[in-house]
Amino acid sequence: MKNKLINIKNEALAMIMGASDTSELERLRINYLGKNGSLTQIAKDFKDLSSEEKADIGRIFSEAKSAIENALDEIKFNTRKVSENIDQTLPGKPVRVGLMHPISAVAREMNDIFRYLGFSVADGPEIEDDEFNYNRLNLPKDHPARDLQDSLYIKEPDILLRTHTSSLEAHILATHKPPFRFVFPGKSYRYENVSASNHMIFFQYEGIAVGENITMANLKSTLETFIHMFFGPERKSRFRCKYYPQVEPGVGVDIDCQFCQQKGCSVCKNRGWVEMLGAGMIHPNMFRMVGIDPAKYSGFAWGMGLDRITMSRYKLNDIRALFNGNLEYKI
Ligand SMILES: [Zn+2]
Numbered sequence: 001m002k003n004k005l006i007n008i009k010n011e012a013l014a015m016i017m018g019a020s021d022t023s024e025l026e027r028l029r030i031n032y033l034g035k036n037g038s039l040t041q042i043a044k045d046f047k048d049l050s051s052e053e054k055a056d057i058g059r060i061f062s063e064a065k066s067a068i069e070n071a072l073d074e075i076k077f078n079t080r081k082v083s084e085n086i087d088q089t090l091p092g093k094p095v096r097v098g099l100m101h102p103i104s105a106v107a108r109e110m111n112d113i114f115r116y117l118g119f120s121v122a123d124g125p126e127i128e129d130d131e132f133n134y135n136r137l138n139l140p141k142d143h144p145a146r147d148l149q150d151s152l153y154i155k156e157p158d159i160l161l162r163t164h165t166s167s168l169e170a171h172i173l174a175t176h177k178p179p180f181r182f183v184f185p186g187k188s189y190r191y192e193n194v195s196a197s198n199h200m201i202f203f204q205y206e207g208i209a210v211g212e213n214i215t216m217a218n219l220k221s222t223l224e225t226f227i228h229m230f231f232g233p234e235r236k237s238r239f240r241c242k243y244y245p246q247v248e249p250g251v252g253v254d255i256d257c258q259f260c261q262q263k264g265c266s267v268c269k270n271r272g273w274v275e276m277l278g279a280g281m282i283h284p285n286m287f288r289m290v291g292i293d294p295a296k297y298s299g300f301a302w303g304m305g306l307d308r309i310t311m312s313r314y315k316l317n318d319i320r321a322l323f324n325g326n327l328e329y330k331i
Pocket of ligand 1: 258264272
């Protein structure tokens with residue numbers, strides 16, 4: 001039996017060394033170590049041996065088994081590494097490294113500017129309930145501003161895809177004690193006809209600052225600093241009165257058209273100015289709803305279209321280019 005074991009081992013090792021592919025190795029593994037394999041079969045005769053023989057033969061059996069197993073593992077490893085005639089000294093194929101999506105690149109650039117101005121970057125859920133998407137933003141059920149937004153409901157009447165990142169503003173107000181400053185880039189959804197200038201998925205970039213003695217002057221200096229750092233120190237801006245339910249007073253902020261130097265073109269619709277963002281001093285109702293005292297604290301908030309800023313940065317004329325995944329788009 002001893003010789004038989006040694007023969008099986010030697011035969012198996014020779015066969016394994018000569019194997020040409022992994023399927024042959026698998027076949028050899030079954031032939032020797034499988035349920036009906038020759039090594040397994042021989043173990044069935046152990047019961048007829050005396051206890052001294054058992055100890056001796058058992059040792060040889062274990063050695064043979066582990067030698068075959070090791071050989072199988074080793075050659076498997078080697079076949080994976082050096083399968084065919086590969087010249088390992090040749091240089092590898094270049095790996096295609098992707099670039100960051102323009103929206104992410106612009107958002108990060110903006111995050112850096114606002115971090116410099118003392119803001120932290122926040123993130124929040126894209127699926128919202130009616131309370132945080134509307135009520136907490138000073139938009140009760142009968143408020144006419146709700147008609148401006150055709151919403152995409154997950155489950156009527158309460159669960160919907162957020163129609164603006166302002167819902168995160170409501171979450172921050174509810175969970176943080178003043179003073180705080182946050183910016184939050186994120187995706188929003190509205191039921192829109194998709195065209196070159198509108199999409200049902202769009203990105204916004206919002207910010208909020210709350211504390212004692214925060215005034216319109218802080219709002220103006222923060223946004224003007226951002227405009228100069230992001231668009232260049234030569235950019236001019238103007239602030240116009242505008243209505244937004246979350247703020248009182250509200251302002252629309254324009255920058256001078258960088259495409260025509262204010263001479264008038266299709267981008268600025270011959271106005272010479274391009275609307276950049278909406279902003280204002282946070283409405284006292286927003287504070288009252290979360291138990292922040294509006295007599296003690298004040299704050300400002302703003303929101304801008306991140307994809308519009310990205311389009312202007314990369315001179316894109318079709319918003320769909322940001323979402324269709326066409327890598328051939330030349331920018
Ligand atoms: Zn223009």
